Amino acid sequence: MRTAGVDLAAQAKGTALAVIDWRDGRATLSELHLGVDDPRIVEAAATVDKLGIDCALGWPDEFVAFVTAHSSLEPDGQFVDGGMDWRRTLAYRETDRDVRRRTGRWPLSVSTDRLGLTAMRCAGLLARIASSGIEVDRSGAGLVVEVYPGASLRLWDLPTTGYRTEPEARGILLNALRHSAPWLDLGEYAPLMIRSADAFDAVIAAVAARSAALELYERPSAANRDRARREGWTALPSGPLADLV
Numbered sequence: 001m002r003t004a005g006v007d008l009a010a011q012a013k014g015t016a017l018a019v020i021d022w023r024d025g026r027a028t029l030s031e032l033h034l035g036v037d038d039p040r041i042v043e044a045a046a047t048v049d050k051l052g053i054d055c056a057l058g059w060p061d062e063f064v065a066f067v068t069a070h071s072s073l074e075p076d077g078q079f080v081d082g083g084m085d086w087r088r089t090l091a092y093r094e095t096d097r098d099v100r101r102r103t104g105r106w107p108l109s110v111s112t113d114r115l116g117l118t119a120m121r122c123a124g125l126l127a128r129i130a131s132s133g134i135e136v137d138r139s140g141a142g143l144v145v146e147v148y149p150g151a152s153l154r155l156w157d158l159p160t161t162g163y164r165t166e167p168e169a170r171g172i173l174l175n176a177l178r179h180s181a182p183w184l185d186l187g188e189y190a191p192l193m194i195r196s197a198d199a200f201d202a203v204i205a206a207v208a209a210r211s212a213a214l215e216l217y218e219r220p221s222a223a224n225r226d227r228a229r230r231e232g233w234t235a236l237p238s239g240p241l242a243d244l245v
Contacts, residue, residue: 005205016202052147053208056110057232139228149204
């Protein structure tokens with residue numbers, strides 16, 4: 001099996017791509033790139049069995065309905081409450097609520113945080129992937145799956161404090177990762193993972209994609225499946241790293 005992970009940013013600068021080959025109880029990081037554009041990601045998608053993207057793949061249904069109604073210029077009370085509880089339904093997807101339930105933390109809101117700019121790029125990327133002939137299912141049932149590296153690391157009981165901002169913290173995290181996953185061969189790319197948080201997250205996204213490919217995650221319930229196909233669904237790992245090999 002071959003998986004890829006993308007730490008997506010609003011532009012190529014800040015975007016990283018990792019590719020991992022899985023065979024014979026081993027995992028080898030065969031590629032790790034920074035400054036990756038959409039065509040490069042689409043090219044990689046055609047060569048892997050699962051592509052994990054660290055970005056929301058859609059917007060909350062309630063937010064989409066609100067914006068659609070608001071753009072009509074016709075006041076409609078059912079879409080405008082204004083209170084905090086109502087605003088929270090617009091800010092978070094069903095999968096975000098699931099992430100909160102499992103990790104105790106809210107992910108960034110695709111509707112109200114700067115993540116929205118990256119999600120706009122992601123929407124274009126998904127369209128490019130689909131136009132290349134690959135079926136895209138935002139619920140994660142197809143080749144593409146939404147992943148959350150930081151939450152995945154925490155669920156694997158790895159130390160994440162400060163790793164996005166401090167190279168020293170990434171060094172500590174890398175040692176812990178090697179201890180927990182001795183079968184993961186990072187080769188020449190370990191120094192780049194310490195230098196760049198984007199590179200580190202791309203690698204974890206590729207590992208999380210393996211978890212999703214093996215269906216070692218909590219999939220959306222039958223009641224939420226259609227919503228997940230519109231909003232996206234984060235594949236949080238449901239087992240230890242050892243289960244991946």
